[in-house]
Amino acid sequence: MTSYSGESELLTSFASAVHERFSSVLVGQPEDQLKTPIENLVRSFGQQLGYTIHVVTEATTENVRRPDIAVAVDRALTCHIELKRPGIGADPGRFSGH
DSSP states (O other), X not given: OOOOTTHHHHHHHHHHHHHHHHTOSSOOOTTGGGHHHHHHHHHHHHXXXXXXXXXXXXXXXXXXXXXXXXXXXXXXXXXXXXXOOTTOOOOGGGOOOO
């Protein structure tokens, strides 16, 4: 596996952001607390590799209902990220319409 400069710092920053979100005295929807840290992580990794990353939450797309996050690399839709609250796994067998 290729290691990129700063990879450890990005992951540490992500972990700290998630910890801060879940340690707050305010209570929010667990899945929503992951959106900003994931967005920042994806964008930072892309920038580190020299790409322009666009991240949109609750994106509307033609073939996918409403993914939590859509990611474009250099203006091309690249992937969707479906978040689940910590402790809840994703069962791909239950997905429909993909």
